[in-house]
Each structure stands twice: as structure tokens, then as C-alpha cells.
Amino acid sequence: MYPEDLRYTKDHEWARQEGSRVRVGITHYAQAELGDVVFVDLPQEGSILQAGEAFAVVESVKAVSDIYAPVSGRVVEVNHELADRPELINEDPYGAGWIAVLEMENPAELDDLLDAAAYRQLIQE
Numbered sequence: 001m002y003p004e005d006l007r008y009t010k011d012h013e014w015a016r017q018e019g020s021r022v023r024v025g026i027t028h029y030a031q032a033e034l035g036d037v038v039f040v041d042l043p044q045e046g047s048i049l050q051a052g053e054a055f056a057v058v059e060s061v062k063a064v065s066d067i068y069a070p071v072s073g074r075v076v077e078v079n080h081e082l083a084d085r086p087e088l089i090n091e092d093p094y095g096a097g098w099i100a101v102l103e104m105e106n107p108a109e110l111d112d113l114l115d116a117a118a119y120r121q122l123i124q125e
Helices: 028-033 107-112 116-124
Strands: 015-019 019-024 038-039 054-060 064-068 072-077 100-104
Touching: 015 107, 019 028, 019 072, 028 038
Parallel strands: none
Antiparallel strands: 015 019, 019 100, 038 054, 054 064, 072 100
């Protein structure tokens, strides 16, 4: 449910390190709380983000939620498939439902994120 190789934010984003880049999405918990995702407002490729900055919006039948950058960096890729199939976030939040890839400015920022055990504890509180 919460892969051990990922890092997590308190705002329910996940980050998967891929060399100097990080792939970002929302957690299983976040998609379950949102309900059926109907629209994703993706960031612009080339955007420069600071850790904690809102960079995308996910709309569901229940709510609209900002998605926050887990680390600082430049958006180098976005998941354009979400424009036509936003439900991928519900179906496969850690796979096909990813949102963006960032070229990290400072990989040490990953150390500030939660590991899987700490994230599980957070959502149980």
C-alpha cells in the first residue's frame, strides 16, 4: 500500500528518486480520500518549483486539492495521459498515475521527507 522505496510528504505526495530526478504523485491514502478523480491540472514543463510549493491541482467528485512539490527543482516531464485519463490516479497511484518528474535542485531535501513507516504512522493518527 505504501512502497518502502518511496519518500512521503505530510501533504500525501510521494517521491521516487530516479538518479538526479524525482517522480511525484499522490499516495493511495490521498486518492482514496479524494474519491473519483475527474480532472488534473498539470504543471508546465520547465517550471521552477520550491519544496512545498503548489504545482498541480487534482479535482475529484468530492474536492479540489493542491499538489505540493516534495523537493525543489525544475519540472522536466508531466504525465500528459492524465489529461484524458485522470482516473489513473485512483487506479494506479504509484505507477501510471504519477503526475510529474522534477530535476532536483538539492537531492538532500529528500532526507526531510517521511519514510514509509513514518508515513503509515502519520495517516493512522
